[in-house]
Amino acid sequence: MKTIIRGTWLFLALIIGGCGDKIDLEAAAVPLAAGIDLDDNNQLRFYVSNPVFGDKNNEEQQYNIPVTSLRESRSIQDAYTSGALEGRNYQVYVVGRKLLQHENWFKILDVVFRDARNTVLDRMVAFNGPLEEMFTVKTDNQPPLPVILRGMVDSKSKRGATVLTTVQDMHRQIFEEALTPSLSEVTYDAKQKSFRLSGTTLLTHKGKYATSIGFQESVLLNLLKKDATKGVSLSFAIPGEPNSDFFSLNRASFSVRDIDTKIKSSYSNNNFHFLIRMKVSAAMTEQLFTLDIQQHADILERKLSQQMQKQLEKLIRKFQKHQIDPVGFGIYARAYQYRHYKENENNWGEAFSDAEIKCEVKVTINSMGTVK
Amino acid sequence: MSPFVKSPLSFLQYVFIIAGIQIGIAILSIPREMARFAGTDGWIAIVLGWLITSIPSLLTVQIMKGSPDGTILDLIKKKLGRWLAIPFALVFAAYLGGMAYIGLLRTLLIIRVWLLQNTSPFIVLVLLFIPTYIVTREGTNMLGRFAEAIFYFLCWLPFIYLLPLKEGQWLNIIPILKEGWLPILSAVPTVLFAYLGFIAVFFLYPHLTHKKHAGAGVLLANTITMMMNLLITLVCFVYFSPSEMIEVNQPVISVLKTIQFKFLERIEIIFISLYIGLYSLSWIPALYFMAYCLKWTTNGARVRSYLIGLLAFIGIGTYFYLPTFNQSVWLEYMMTRIGIVVEYILPIVIWIYLVIREKVRREEQLG
Numbered sequence: 208m209k210t211i212i213r214g215t216w217l218f219l220a221l222i223i224g225g226c227g228d229k230i231d232l233e234a235a236a237v238p239l240a241a242g243i244d245l246d247d248n249n250q251l252r253f254y255v256s257n258p259v260f261g262d263k264n265n266e267e268q269q270y271n272i273p274v275t276s277l278r279e280s281r282s283i284q285d286a287y288t289s290g291a292l293e294g295r296n297y298q299v300y301v302v303g304r305k306l307l308q309h310e311n312w313f314k315i316l317d318v319v320f321r322d323a324r325n326t327v328l329d330r331m332v333a334f335n336g337p338l339e340e341m342f343t344v345k346t347d348n349q350p351p352l353p354v355i356l357r358g359m360v361d362s363k364s365k366r367g368a369t370v371l372t373t374v375q376d377m378h379r380q381i382f383e384e385a386l387t388p389s390l391s392e393v394t395y396d397a398k399q400k401s402f403r404l405s406g407t408t409l410l411t412h413k414g415k416y417a418t419s420i421g422f423q424e425s426v427l428l429n430l431l432k433k434d435a436t437k438g439v440s441l442s443f444a445i446p447g448e449p450n451s452d453f454f455s456l457n458r459a460s461f462s463v464r465d466i467d468t469k470i471k472s473s474y475s476n477n478n479f480h481f482l483i484r485m486k487v488s489a490a491m492t493e494q495l496f497t498l499d500i501q502q503h504a505d506i507l508e509r510k511l512s513q514q515m516q517k518q519l520e521k522l523i524r525k526f527q528k529h530q531i532d533p534v535g536f537g538i539y540a541r542a543y544q545y546r547h548y549k550e551n552e553n554n555w556g557e558a559f560s561d562a563e564i565k566c567e568v569k570v571t572i573n574s575m576g577t578v579k
Numbered sequence: 580m581s582p583f584v585k586s587p588l589s590f591l592q593y594v595f596i597i598a599g600i601q602i603g604i605a606i607l608s609i610p611r612e613m614a615r616f617a618g619t620d621g622w623i624a625i626v627l628g629w630l631i632t633s634i635p636s637l638l639t640v641q642i643m644k645g646s647p648d649g650t651i652l653d654l655i656k657k658k659l660g661r662w663l664a665i666p667f668a669l670v671f672a673a674y675l676g677g678m679a680y681i682g683l684l685r686t687l688l689i690i691r692v693w694l695l696q697n698t699s700p701f702i703v704l705v706l707l708f709i710p711t712y713i714v715t716r717e718g719t720n721m722l723g724r725f726a727e728a729i730f731y732f733l734c735w736l737p738f739i740y741l742l743p744l745k746e747g748q749w750l751n752i753i754p755i756l757k758e759g760w761l762p763i764l765s766a767v768p769t770v771l772f773a774y775l776g777f778i779a780v781f782f783l784y785p786h787l788t789h790k791k792h793a794g795a796g797v798l799l800a801n802t803i804t805m806m807m808n809l810l811i812t813l814v815c816f817v818y819f820s821p822s823e824m825i826e827v828n829q830p831v832i833s834v835l836k837t838i839q840f841k842f843l844e845r846i847e848i849i850f851i852s853l854y855i856g857l858y859s860l861s862w863i864p865a866l867y868f869m870a871y872c873l874k875w876t877t878n879g880a881r882v883r884s885y886l887i888g889l890l891a892f893i894g895i896g897t898y899f900y901l902p903t904f905n906q907s908v909w910l911e912y913m914m915t916r917i918g919i920v921v922e923y924i925l926p927i928v929i930w931i932y933l934v935i936r937e938k939v940r941r942e943e944q945l946g
Contacts, residue, residue, distance in 0.1 A: 219705075296844065323693045326844055327836050375837050376746075382823035535748075542750040545757050 236268075237296075239353035241329075243315060244303025244338035246273075251315070253280045254301070254342040256352045269342045269352075278318045295322075297329045298353040299360070300374060302390070303338035307408070307416035313381050319374055327375040330360045333390040333408035335419070340395055341402070349401060359404045360391045367426040367439035369407050384552050385537025387412050389428070392419055409526075409533050412556055417529040424522050430466060430485065431519075431534040439463050440492060443514040445507075448496040457496055459511065461489035464573060472539040474547045479562035481536055483519070490574040500575040508570050516568040523564050530556035536564075588786040590796055592723030596783060597800035599726045599860025600776030602807055604682055606857070607689070607831050608911065609773045609808050610815040614824040616766035619751055619816045622809055623763050628770035629805040635923045636777040636797045638930045643784035643793070645933065651781035652875050655929075658936065665876050671778070672872035674921045675865045678775070680893065681914055682862035683707070684907050686855060687897070692904075693832065693851045701898045708890050710859065715867040716883045719786045722864050729856045736853065737807060740814045742838050747817035771923065772915040773808050774801060776861070778922050782868045828904075866890075 242254035254271040274280035306312050319325045334341050341352070349355060364371035369391040372380070380388035392408040395401075406421040407428065420428065423442065429435035440462040448457035467486040472479060489511070491500070498507055526532060537555045540548040551558035588596075613621025646654035651671075655664040686707065687700045695703060714725045756763075777797055787793055815830040818837070827833045835847040843849075870885040902910065 324696065328839050328844070373837075379820055379823055382826060383820035384822060385820075538748060538750045542753045545754045 239298045239351070240301065240356060241297045241299070242271075242301035242303065242334070242338045242342060243277075243306055243312075244334075245305045245309075246337075246339065251275065251306075252338070253277065254338050256342060258351055258353075271339070271342060276318070277315060278322075295324050296326045299330045299332055299356040301332045301334050301338060301341065301356070301393075303334050303341075304336055304416065307333060307410065307414070310411075310413035310415045313377065313414045316374065316377075320378060327378070328373045330357055331372045331374055331377050331390050332356055332360060333392050333416075335392055335394040335405060335408075341393075344395065344400075352402075355402055356393065359393065359402070363404050364391065365436060367429040367435040368422045369404055369425050370429065370434070381412075381414060383535075383538075384412070384555055385532070385541050385548070386535040387417070387531040387533050387556065388414065389533040407533075409529070409531050411529070411531055417531045418525065420522070420525070423518070424525075427515075427519055427522050428533060430463075430468060431470075431483070433468050435463070435466065437463060437465065441515065442493070443511060443518070445496065445510050445514065447510075455495070458493065459491065459495070459507065460493035461491050461511070461570075461572070464488045464490050470536065470539050472536070472543050474540075474544045479536075479540055479544065479547070479558060481539065481562060481564045483564065483566045485515075485519075485566070485568045487515070487568065487570045488573045489570050491572060491576050494576075499579065500572065501579065504572050504575075508572055511570040511572075512568045515570060516566050519566045519568065520564075523566070527560040527562070527564075530560045532556060532559045536562070586718050586720035586786060587788045588719055588723045588783060590787070590789055590792050592727050593783055593787055593793070594796045594800045594803070595726035595730045596722055596860075596864055597777055597779050597797060598803040599729065599857070600678075600779055600864055601774055601800065601804040603858045603861030604678065604685075604775060605773035606808065606811065607685065607829055608908075609770065610812040610830050611824070611827070612769050612772075613766055613812055614816070614821070614830075616769060617762040618758065619821050619824075620756060620758070620763050621766055622752075622812050622816065623755070624766035624770045625773070625805060625808050625812060627763070627767055628774055629801055631767065632771065632774040632777070632801050632923075633798060635926045636780070636801060637794055639777060639780045639926045640784070640794045640797055642926060642930050642933060643780060644790075646785065647790060648785055650785055650871075650875075652872065653785075658933070668872045668876045670921065671781075672869045672876070674917060675778070675869040675872065676889070677910075677914055677917065679862040679865035679869060681907070681910055682858055682865065683893065684902060684910070686858045686862075687901070688904055688907060689829070689832075689851060689858075690855070694848065700901050701894070704894060704897050707855075707859070708894065711863055711866065712886065712890060714863050715870070715886050718867070718882065719783065722867060725863065726860055729860055733853060733857060736850075736857075737810055739838070739850070740811055740834070743814060743818045743834050746837070747814070748820070749817055751816055751821060752813070768919065769915060771919055772911065774804060775914070775918040775922055777801070779864060779868065782871060 236257050238255045238257045240254075240256040244252055244254065246252050250273050252271045253274045255269065257268040259268050272280060272283045274283065300316070302312070319327060319329075350358070360369065360371060363369045370389045372388070372390050377388055377390070380386055388410045390408045390410065392405050394403050394405040396403045406419055407425045408419050409417045411417050426435065426439050426441055429439065440460060442458055442460035444455060444457050445459055446457070465488040467484075469484040471482040471484070473482075474480065494500075494507075500507060526534070532555060536559060537548065540555075548555075609625070610621075613624055617624055642654070643651065646657070649657070652664055652668050655667050683704070687703055690703050691698075691700055714721050777800065780793065780797055784790065784793060787796075811831055815824065815834055818834050819827060819830060824830060832847050832851060835850050836845070838846050840846065866886065866889060867882070870882045870889060873885045874882050
């Protein structure tokens with residue numbers, strides 16, 4: 208009897224394996240970068256880059272197809288590849304500028320979240336130009352497209368020069384009324400024949416393109432968001448210092464040793480007020496003009512603080528002009544002025560553009576480097 | 580020798596069985612439901628639910644103090660007679676059967692969405708039945724060991740939930756009481772679903788070796804459940820924004836998708852597989868208690884034969900019909916309502932009856 212039972216179990220274990228949907232690696236096509244954009248006829252196109260495994264280096268198969276939805280596109284994509292397509296684990300999702308001109312494009316990506324088998328930590332990148340360009344360009348002597356893009360975003364965001372937005376983060380930012388989304392921005396440099404990370408793309412609440420910011424502004428944005436890790440570097444032109452004709456000699460740069468950002472919110476006169484207090488302890492990394500830091504540290508500190516404060520205020524005015532809030536001031540407003548925030552919840556961008564924002568920056572130099 | 584002494588239950592095993600039923604059945608749905616009712620204040624409802632649950636669970640222990648060598652059914656038989664005890668047994672059996680079925684159904688649906696999309700749920704169910712039968716046929720003693728083993732094996736699991744916190748936004752939680760107490764109170768009936776399961780005391784009490792600590796044990800189980808729900812709910816609230824929270828079906832699993840290791844993508848696959856162990860703590864004891872109730876009613880036979888019958892019944896039923904996700908959510912709502920009656924109101928009624936009866940009896944003796 209026991210043998211019969213054991214035999215039955217063994218038999219069942221052999222025949223009811225859960226491997227009905229297995230794919231051999233040899234027969235799989237593994238797309239690593241995906242892109243969505245509108246083409247010249249305003250038709251939605253899906254761009255894919257598959258690495259081709261073989262002797263030759265850096266071969267990629269790149270193609271683009273017109274689609275109506277991403278899930279539907281899989282069968283069409285499949286027709287282009289030699290193997291079974293395994294499009295669940297992209298490294299990067301690239302969005303073209305033309306698509307970003309339209310609201311609510313993010314809903315296209317629904318399949319990524321609805322189908323539990325997809326990964327959600329793919330980096331999202333905004334491409335400054337038509338995607339056609341990105342996916343047809345052959346970059347010799349460079350790693351394949353997905354590897355460059357992911358590497359760029361991961362390493363630059365660590366230094367604060369851009370934001371790290373995964374597909375999941377984007378989902379969070381779109382659903383958070385108190386915040387507007389921001390993406391890493393990549394540009395194709397035709398002269399250098401290579402891609403270049405150019406900063407951060409800021410979107411409106413509905414996902415429409417609002418404006419772009421460069422490196423230094425991205426660092427400031429990250430400092431405001433409290434996302435910046437120690438060691439981010441800032442550089443300022445100090446007014447009043449002599450300048451040369453051909454190159455600027457009035458610059459001072461420092462890397463941030465320690466940062467303490469405090470944002471306080473209040474409400475009066477039908478307006479939100481935010482007070483940003485930023486305490487930066489800096490290690491000087493570059494100073495092109497002569498100034499005895501040992502004697503006059505306070506002068507340099509004051510000047511740096513002024514410059515930083517000016518740039519912050521300029522950046523925030525830029526946000527307000529475009530009615531966007533990538534920092535998430537709305538979260539502070541919701542936490543501390545709940546009632547007033549609730550009244551403005553559905554048009555936070557507008558309410559934020561009327562808000563009064565004050566910055567107080569205090570830079571302390573705690574290291575001047577190895578030379579005076 | 581009494582059958583209860585033959586399969587003794589230690590204090591911790593008793594705590595883990597109760598906490599296992601409570602956690603297993605509701606951990607996935609509680610954060611979402613709390614957010615739906617009370618927004619980010621929902622966590623307060625979990626604490627309130629914990630306070631409320633202490634009363635009926637202590638009363639349950641109090642009732643059982645009158646019956647150190649028999650389950651609730653034996654107690655009712657002694658006080659009210661066998662013919663009144665049988666309807667009670669059937670009610671308990673139906674309730675526990677519903678609980679076991681909901682636990683199983685949830686597990687099947689989760690496995691189908693997240694793990695094995697192309698495998699027939701019937702085959703998954705048959706595979707789940709193997710450990711279920713092996714554990715339940717040995718009775719309470721084995722249940723206790725199983726619950727204990729699962730708890731020791733999975734006790735590190737909550738700590739993984741601390742990882743998403745570094746990307747979270749604590750400001751989501753404040754202001755506390757943003758819409759006043761009303762939404763929080765409206766969430767309380769739903770939160771009681773998370774604490775269903777202390778009914779197990781009715782069946783475990785006679786097995787306990789240290790009966791003195793039964794009250795403390797049930798409170799400890801409630802507290803473990805509360806801490807676990809509170810931790811996971813807070814992590815979900817801090818990670819997801821208030822409006823996104825309602826949008827996600829299983830925030831408890833989705834939040835895991837955002838954890839990233841260099842060597843591992845889709846960490847949630849491993850976690851759901853581990854969670855199956857935790858869910859099994861809800862249906863395995865419930866199935867056993869149900870089989871026990873049925874055995875008790877028919878007065879004889881072995882629990883084992885009822886178990887085989889129940890498993891076959893559920894198996895065949897699932898082969899022909901598997902409820903959808905929406906239907907399972909509806910079943911949970913019904914279960915919560917019935918559970919409030921069976922686990923919260925019934926113990927109070929029984930206790931009041933017993934107290935009055937005792938008083939009347941004493942007065943008769945005096946008079």
